[in-house]
Amino acid sequence: MRLPVKIAIGCAIGACVIVIFGFIAFPKMIKGKVKKMVNLDKDSEIRKMFVKVPFALDFKVYLFNVTNPMDIQNGALPVVQEVGPFCFEEWKEKIDLADGDEEDVMFYNPKDTFYKANWPGCLDGSQMLTIPHPLILGMVNTVARTKPGMLTLVSKAINSIYKTPDSIFVTAKAMDILFDGVVINCGVKDFAGKAVCTQLKESPDLRHVTDDDLAFSFMAPKNGTAGKRFKVLRGVKTSHDVGRILEYDEKKEMEVWPTKECNQYKGTDGTVFASFLAKEEGLASFAPDLCRSLVAVYSGDTKYDGIPVRIYTATLGDMSKNADEKCYCPTPETCLKKGLMDLFKCAGVPIYVSLPHFYESDESYVHGVKGLNPNKKDHGIQILFESITGGPVAAAKRLQFSMPLEPNEKVPLFNKLPSTVLPLFWVEEGVALNNTFTGPIKDLFKIKKIVKITTWVVLVGCLGGLGAAAYLFFAKKGEANITPVHKVKPANETNGISTVGTDGFGGQVNHAMSDNEIEKY
Incomplete structure (x- = not known):
């Protein structure tokens, strides 16, 4: 077999092997391995983290101090001053666990516990603030x-x-308002x-x-108190369903809103997501305090600690214009404007929820209060999500709680109040994983990068080898094989070497015969 053919066969086999391993087998192997790991089976590592998050989340609260309470009593627009942050460690865990192996489900009650934190820049809570009672x-x-x-x-x-x-206002210490009472x-x-x-x-x-x-107080009722019971899929049988909520408070859907669509539980509880989610799926999570699910949508790509991640953002939508959100209107005829949601049907009290400082809300809410400065960096909801393992590596979830001010002739204290929405406080629940938790993810990406580089190097080398083999094959094909011919010298020609004893052709000369005798023949 000619050399170019041997080279071509070797490179072709090498290219096929590297393509099958590098582009097909290895990605499938990684995907299968991750899917087996990311589930809530009884012995899985993910379940241990799901049941008790091994680190505290950063929980910050900002209160709005009202600086002109008596002017508001006479109809003036509120002037507020943001005071904070008041900082806490938030520890999340699930208690009263139970499993249903046949259905591939687990049951639990969530519990959040808060501890005061004294990080740099945080206030101690002794500040005297004025808020609407x-x-x-x-x-x-x-x-x-x-x-x-x-x-x-x-x-x-x-x-x-x-x-x-x-x-209608009360003045008290910040910690009394938040926790102490x-x-x-x-x-x-x-x-x-x-x-x-x-x-x-x-x-x-x-x-x-x-x-x-x-x-x-605003926060004490939830501190260390078990929430209502969840029933979720474990994702052992179908990895894409990991953490998906089937029931909450022993109900398969809520009984709060007027439509079936808005009463459904969508997504997880926000502490676990499926791996290999498509960008268009978004990150759906159910918020019991809002009696609704929110879907964070894909908005771009970035890197976190060297890890490629997706950016997801979320808002509260616009029930006044979006048909799918009309069910959240206080009545079929009256809807809040963009960015606000009334929790009266959910909480039993007219409390409005929005993004902080009415960010991504209708401008009329911002102009109804003096002292607000909405901006994306400080007030938006953002999640940095690693899609292979299905885990948020950093997140900032922010919500503001406000109450409507409305004049009321039947209550003298409310006679002259302006019509506006007055913010009370806003919270930020944040997490940013350190190298202890990002290290394994970075190692996975390093392995993927090494395999990818090796795959391309070998593939390019094989393709180069095929090109070289083709060149050699066709170059050889155009050549002719010529057999060399030896030149015969005349008998009387010498080449400087004595011919004595030879006939000039290498044969022996018979000296017993004269030249004449030779001629006879």
Whole structure:
């Protein structure tokens, strides 16, 4: 077999092997290995992290201090000053675990626990702040929507419980507002006050300080308290379903919104996602506090600690224009504008949720309060997502909670209030994985990079070898093989070497015969 043919066969075999391994077998091997790892089976490493996150999330709270409370009582627009951050470590875990092997499901109750953190730049919580009193404002707004005929009774109860206040605002320490509690004196004896206090004492969100005194705070009711029960798929049988919610609070769908579509649970609880998600699928997660699922959409690519990741962002949409979000309107005829959602049907209190500073919301909300400065960097929701392992490597989830201000003639304290939405506080739940957790992902990408480079180098080498073999083959084909011819010298010609004893052709000469005798023959 000629050399060019041997080279061509060797390079062709090498190219086929490297293509099969580098471009087909190796990626499939990685994909299969990851899918076997990313599930919530009883002995999987991912389940251990899912059940108890091995690190604390950064939880920051920013409160809005109202600087002109008495002007607002007379109809002026609110002027607010953002104060914060107040920082906490948030530890997430799942308790009361149970499995259903046949259905490939698991059950759990989530529990979040907060601990005060003193990171650089964080405030200690001793700051005195003025905010609208959530119970006064919330109670009047709720009764105005549900039982407006009882507003006169509520007005009397406010005067009794809060000692005839001159405004709807309260001033207290930041930590009292957030966790420790602002005291409400419910030791009143009048009919209206006792009627309202009886209802307040039954609320699970208020702490009982004494038999007569209650305390409210924004964050304490959720601190270390088990949430309602989840039923999710483990993803052992179908990896793409890992963490997908089947039931919440023992219900297959919510009973909050007017349409089946909006009552469905979409996605996971936000702590686990399937690997190898397509970009267009987005990251869907259910938020119990909002009674809805949010879908973060793909918006670009970047790198985190050297790892290629996708950027996902999320908003609250626009129920006033998007047909799919009309179900979140307070009534079929009245919808909030872009960026806001009313949680009354979910929480039972008229609380509005949005992005901080009304970022990505209708401009009228921003202009309804002085002192806001919405911007993408500080107030947007962003998730950096590594799609192979299905894990967020960094995230900043931010939400703002506000209450509507509305004048009400039946409650003297509300007579002159302006019509606007007043922000109370906003929170940021953040995570940024360090090298302990990104290291294994980086190692995976290093292996992939080495295999990729090796594959291309060998493939290019094989293709080059095929080209060289073709050149040699066709170059040889155009050549002619010529057999060399030896020149015969005359007998009488010498070449400087004695011919004595030879005939000039290398034969022996018979000296017994003369030249004449030779001629005879």
